[in-house]
Amino acid sequence: MxxxxxxxxxxxxxxxxxxxxxxxxxxxxxxxxxxxxxxxxxxxxxxxxxxxxxxxxxxxxxxxxxxFEPKAEAGSNSGPWSVTALPSYSEEEEVKVSFTNSSDETIILYNPMRKNVERLKNGEWASVNVVYCRCRPCPAPPETREIRPGKSYSVKWSKKEDGCNENKFTQSECKPGTYRISISYRSDGARSVESIEFKI
Structure with missing residues (x-):
C-alpha cells in the first residue's frame, strides 16, 4: 500500500x-x-x-x-487668307501668288481679272501697269468673284509692265526691286485689302 x-x-x-x-x-x-x-x-x-x-x-x-514636343510650323496666314508665295523670284521665274480662303465663309473678291502690281520706289508704292486685255475693245471684266472656303485664287505675273503704243501692245522688263501684289475683298461684311511683298 x-x-x-x-x-x-x-x-x-x-x-x-x-x-x-x-x-x-x-x-x-x-x-x-x-x-x-x-x-x-x-x-x-x-x-x-x-x-x-x-x-x-x-x-x-x-x-x-x-x-519639348516639336510642333509643325503653320503656313503664312493673314486675315481669312493663307498666302503662298516666294520671298524672291529669279530672272527666269514667273511670279505666282496664291490666296487660299482659310475661313469658314465665302469671300467676295473685287475685280478678279485685274492684277494690282506695285513697285517700291523712293519709299512709296508706285503702280505697275498690267492689263488683262491687249489694246483692243474688251468686254467689261466681272466685278466680283466668290472664293469659297478651302478654295484658292492665284495671280500670275511675267514681271513685265504692259502698255499700248498706237493700239499696239508693248511690254518692258521691270527693274529688280521690291514689289507687291494686292487683292481687294469683302469678308465679315467689311471690305479689306490683302498684299504680299516679294523681290525680283
Missing part, C-alpha cells in the same frame, strides 16, 4: 510539472505567431508602398517630353 501511495505522489508531481511547462510553450508559440504576422505585415507594406523617386522621375520625364 505504501508503494502504491508513492507511485500516486510521483505521478501527481509529474502531472503538475507538465501543466507548469505548458503555458510556457503556449506563450512561446504565441510569441512566434505574432512575430510571423508582423513580418508578413511588414512585407506587405513594402510591396504596396510606392516609390516616390521613381514616380517623380517618370512624371518629370513625361512633362519634359510634352514641353
Amino acid at each position: 505504501k508503494n502504491y501511495h508513492s507511485i500516486l505522489i510521483i505521478a501527481f508531481i509529474a502531472l503538475l510539472g507538465c501543466e507548469a511547462s505548458k503555458p510556457s510553450l503556449d506563450k512561446n508559440s504565441r510569441d512566434d505567431s505574432l512575430t510571423m504576422q508582423e513580418v508578413a505585415a511588414s512585407e506587405d507594406e513594402i510591396k504596396v508602398e510606392p516609390n516616390p523617386s521613381k514616380g517623380q522621375a517618370e512624371s518629370e520625364t513625361n512633362a519634359s517630353s510634352h514641353s
